Amino acid sequence: TNSTKSGPKKRSFDETGNAIVIGDGCVGETSILLKFSENYHSLSHIPTMGIDFKTKYxxxxxKIGKDTMVRLTTWDTAGQERFRTITQSFYNKAEAILLVYDCTERSTFETIENWLKSIEVHAPKESFVILVANKxxxxxxxxxSEEGEEFAxxxxLPYFETSAKTGEQIDELxxxxxxxxxxNKSGQGPVPPRPITITSDSEFQPPSRSSCFVSRAFKKLFGN
Structure with a gap:
């Protein structure tokens, strides 16, 4: 009697998604991703050198309330300047871009505009950006918080405040x-931006890239 061994059963899913986490070095991109994917946090984590990724289902x-299984692949990028070219080359994979700064280091907040300019040049126009204040x-x-909210x-941009250490708002993000x-894939979004802060029970949808950077039009719309 012949017998065949089957390999590990592949997990089924309905849709795929690709996200990328970017920001200055040591703002906690890797820690956020590890907390999300493995529920793990280390104070002595070594900074990412180049590119890494995690996959989670x-x-x-x-929009109509149907449960959908999504295989989300999130790319973890190095924030150091010497790896910037490598990071930019992975923008084309991104449907979502998590732009992270460290709320305990003002310098990482002050470079957000530079990151947005880089995104505008290198990322797909259909991608959307989420601003994340970590630590x-x-x-x-x-x-x-007010400064982060105002900039967003x-x-x-939708805005989240997170702690990779405690896990606060990581799953919600x-x-x-x-x-x-x-x-976005199913044509159910996005909708025009609204000037609110994202919380765990919010249903705000971010604008597409085409409107994310039109801050003047945004101000005119909402009188800011």
């Missing part, structure tokens, strides 16, 4: 990200 609801567990904050509002990728 997410069940999210589409909110620290009592040494240099960038206030002026640029039409990636659930929102995955849902928006799904809705």
């Amino acid at each position: 997410m069940t999210v609801k589409d 909110i567990d620290s009592d040494k904050r240099e960038v206030t 509002r002026e640029n039409g 990636f659930e929102f990200c995955t849902k928006q990728i799904l809705w």
Whole structure:
């Protein structure tokens, strides 16, 4: 009698998604991704050298409430200047871009505009950007919530505040990200931006790249 061995069963999914996490070095991109994918946090983590990625299966609801399994691949990039060219070459994979700064280091917030310019040049026009303030567990904050919210509002970006250490808002961030990728793929979004802060129970959809950077039009629309 002949017998055949089958390999490991592949996990089924309905849709795929690709996200990329960017920002200055040591703002916590890798820690955010590890907390999300493995529920792991280390204070002595070695900075990313080049590019790494994690894959996680997410069940999210589409606009009509149907559960959909999404295989989300998230690319972790090095924030150091010497790896910037490598990082930019991976922008074309991104449907979602998580732009992270460290709220305890003002200098990482001040470079956000430069990152947005790089995104505008190198990333697909259909991609969307989420602004993320990390390390909110620290009592040494240099960038206030109000400053982060105002910058996000002026640029039409959804805004999350996270802690890779405690896990605060990490799952909510990636659930929102995955849902928006799904809705964009199925033609269910995006909708015009609204000047609000994202919280775990918000259903705000980010604008597409084509409107993310039209801050003047955004101000005119909402009188800011």
